Amino acid sequence: MPKIVTKPRWTPPEPSHPIGTLLPGSAETSKLEEQVRARLTAAGVQLHDERLGIQCGFDEARNRYPVLTPDFLILDAKVCIEIDPANIHADRVDQDKVRNALLAAAGWRVVRLRLGSLEAIGEWDVVSDSGTLTVAAVPALVEAIGDAVAGRPGVVRTVKGKPAAPRKKSRLGAIREDEYKFGVHTVRWTLDDGEVLDLAVVDNGRYLGRVMKSEFPRYVRPLDLRDIPKDDWRKALEPLFEGMEPSEFEPVSTFPWGDSLFIGPQAGTIYLKDKFSPFGPGEVLTTNLEGVHEYNAAAIQGADHAVLAELHAEAIALGWEIESVSLESGRNGEYQRVVLSRKGFEA
Known part of the structure; x- marks a missing residue:
């Protein structure tokens, strides 16, 4: 079995691809996006045929290097277009601003069509009073794209029109x-x-x-x-x-099988972050187990092979395994750093 050894302090890994790399994105699209694509194509705007993701830099809030997939990418220019219907983006202002910043840091300019009078969050945004795509919004969007492609300073364009007729709101929000x-x-x-x-x-x-x-x-x-x-x-x-x-x-437990990722006599000493995802690619945990001597893919053991803490059977069924356990020194003394990975993970 692997022995416990001291290893350097963990730092965030590098992204899978160089920042700005284009990668295959989700093929899912909406009727609204299809309408916008058809109108822009008819107006002479050249778009990539497929949806492509952009490798972005480190997102400190989420502790990862995301690959973001805008709705459209302009051919031969680092300009992307996002379509923001109000029923989805009204409560996503902060998230969309972070998305803009990550794309900008990767070298891309973002043009947004903000429907339903959503406030502008970028310099090339087009704000439409209507909740749907209108004839008047298309030339404004084409002009905004032209400014972004040319690198001209952005100006927020407003398209006046009749607001969407009020309708009974579903109790179920957008998924x-x-x-x-x-x-x-x-x-x-x-x-x-x-x-x-x-x-x-x-x-x-x-x-x-x-x-x-x-x-x-x-x-x-x-x-x-x-x-x-x-x-x-x-x-x-x-x-x-x-x-x-x-x-x-009301929630019943942390996970479908209960509240613990680990079980065993010392499992309670393993610190699990609130943001831990049971369906993510991996996790780094800290703990103060006593008498640690060795580990395997499922358990951390003492010198006599007694199990101190082991992964729950349901976690193992999801592909979780212990990749490494190392001794670290911190302000309050020594502790163990446990690296977990999940077999079969697909982003």
Whole structure:
């Protein structure tokens, strides 16, 4: 078995590709994006045919190097276009600003079409009063793209028009993929008394989670959506939520199997961050186990091979394993640094 050795302090890994590298992106698109693509193409704007991701720099808040996939990329120019309908982006201002900053740091200019009178967050933004694509918005967007391609200073363009007619708002909010939490789609549900719950469909439909601030969603109940296309999730979730009492939305545990990633007599000394994702690629933990002597892929043991802490069987089933255990020295003395990885992870 590997012995415990002292290793240098951990630093964030380098990105998988050089900053700014174009990579295959998600092929998913919306009818609105298809409309915008057709209008821009008809206006002579040359776009990449496929959706491409851009390798961005280090996101300190999320402790990772994200690959961001804008809605469109301009051919032969480092200009990307984002389409922001109000029903999705009204509560994503901070997230979209971070996205702009990461793309800018990678050398890309961002042009956004902000629908439904969303406030501008970038210098080349086009703000439309209408909640849908209008004829008047297209030339304004083409002009903004031209400025960005030429490197001219941006000017926010406003397209006046008749606001979208009011309609009865669904109690189920937009379902969108969380760019920073693997396997998570966030959604909001409004209770009868008006309280809005932040929920999550986790592991691509395996279970329902409750979003608790910045933590990874906590387990609420199982779902049966993994074999259902994402476009049909609303049809399944709305009647399900309608039949649930408010108390049934409260989280039951941290993970589907309970609250612990590790079990064993000293498992409680292993510090697990609130943001830990059971579906992520890996994690670095710290602990103060007593009598540590050796480890294997599943357990940390003492000199007599007695298990001090071992991964829960359900965590092992998800592919988690112990990659290394090393001794470190900190301000308060020595501790162990445990590196975990997950076999079969796919971003």
